[in-house]
Amino acid sequence: MHLPRPIPLAAALAAALSSCAFANDSPTMLMPRVDVIGTANRLPDLAGTGQIIDSKELEGSRVFTVNEALRRVTGVNVRDEEGFGLRPNIGIRGLNPTRSTKVTLLEDGVPLAYAPYGDNASYYHPMVDRYERIEVLKGPGSLLFGPQTVGGTVNYITPAPPQEVGGYVQGALGNRDYANAKFNIGGHGLLLDYTRKQGNGSRDNMEHELDDLNVKYVMNLTRDQVLTLRGNYYTENSTVTYSGLTQAEFDRFGARYNPFKNDRFDIRRHGFSATHAIAVTEKAVLTTNLYYSHFDRDWWRQSSNSTDTQCGTGFRDSRLAGIAVDPDNCNSIQGRLREYDTWGIEPRLTVEHQ
Known part of the structure; x- marks a missing residue:
């Protein structure tokens, strides 16, 4: 097992206090x-x-x-x-x-x-x-x-991606239907990481399902240039309400009570980035980030707070009185839908001086 041969860029990055990172257990690519x-x-x-x-x-x-x-x-x-x-x-x-x-x-x-x-x-x-x-x-x-x-x-x-091929699989289980599984493999400057997490939230009718996939690749372009490519894909499917509890609901049903079983919170996000570093001199490094992401969120909910009249005054009065309500009897629903495309480019020059 050996570390990568030092190159001018590695020395310049270290001198400029940039990111020349090596893992503790195995050699990694300059990232x-x-x-x-x-x-x-x-x-x-x-x-x-x-x-x-x-x-x-x-x-x-x-x-x-x-x-x-x-x-x-x-x-x-x-x-x-x-x-x-x-x-x-x-x-x-x-x-x-x-x-x-x-x-x-x-x-x-x-x-x-x-x-x-x-x-x-x-x-x-x-x-x-x-x-x-x-x-x-x-x-x-x-x-x-x-x-x-x-x-x-x-x-x-x-x-940072490792040079030697290796990886691991791990998992965990817990109460409230909690499960967490992780798969990680890498080598030769490439790293693939996938995580699946799911479980119930802190209140009733709040379930979460998360998937997170990440890929990273690091390559030496020349003796003085290194490029990092990153991609990720993330999804969330949750039942999340915006409504809290009335005092009467808390007293009668407890802190976990949440009748809004039909509320949905769904996210889809994918992103890509490229980070290029070039040693201009032994004490000057130009690092450029180029990035893009697409974010799509759909949040459908039946109530914005614990006292509104979205489902009628009778629905609100029942909640204030601590009477159990059925959201299936309320046809009103509000959508908070958002979609964004974000991109940018950022050059950054780091110079070591006295």
């Missing part, structure tokens, strides 16, 4: 990407404050969702919604956490939001199983990485 922090020794020199959750900490703490992981970061407030961490509400330094709109979310430096320069709400968020490291940057240094950085920047780092 260009954009880090918001990089190695831990950069923390004292940041324009702000930052924290890194590395792979050892993620694995050792057995985090179930990204919410559990980010609660380990000082100054970050994360609010749960459905129990699966599908739509995290991340607030930094006291800002409103709703839909993480004041925080830029990145994956290997590529924007995660379906409209980062417009509607920054995080109705889509990958599973924490996809990542090996998380970087959180707060303060003025975040301005370098996106448009919605008033709170800060969270950058999720995916594993």
Whole structure:
């Protein structure tokens, strides 16, 4: 077992504090990407404050969702919604956490939001199983990485493809019909990762089915150039209601009560990105991200809150009185349908100097 032969680009990336990452157990391909922090020794020199959750900490703490992981970061407030961490509400330094709109979310430096320069709400968020490291940057240094950085920047780092062929299969079962299966195989600069997760949410009539497929390929173009290609396909089929509980419903039926069995929340997302790095000099690296994603969300629901009259005043009055209701008797339904195509190109020059 041996590490790849050093090339000028590898030396330049290391000198410029970019992303020349090698796995702990097996050699990996040089993988260009954009880090918001990089190695831990950069923390004292940041324009702000930052924290890194590395792979050892993620694995050792057995985090179930990204919410559990980010609660380990000082100054970050994360609010749960459905129990699966599908739509995290991340607030930094006291800002409103709703839909993480004041925080830029990145994956290997590529924007995660379906409209980062417009509607920054995080109705889509990958599973924490996809990542090996998380970087959180707060303060003025975040301005370098996106448009919605008033709170800060969270950058999720995916594993680099190995050189040697190998992989694993793992699974987990739990209560409330929870099941999590993962398949991972890679070698020669290619990595294929698939995760299937399903289970019941925190309330009745809330079921989730998630599929997450990721492919990554890294190639050396020349002695001074490396290219990373990434593709992913994500689907979610959930029954998620927007309505909470009235006090009478809570007192009579308990915290898990949810009569809206017909509400649906379906997501289809696919994305592609290419990251090219070239060593201009031994101390200067030009990294260019080109990315595209298509996001399609259908959210059909019968009630927007616990007291509206969408299904009639009798329906509302029954809920206020703590009387069980049948949504099949209500023909009214509201659709919140969204579809976005997002693309961008970002060149970034990193220079080491005195």
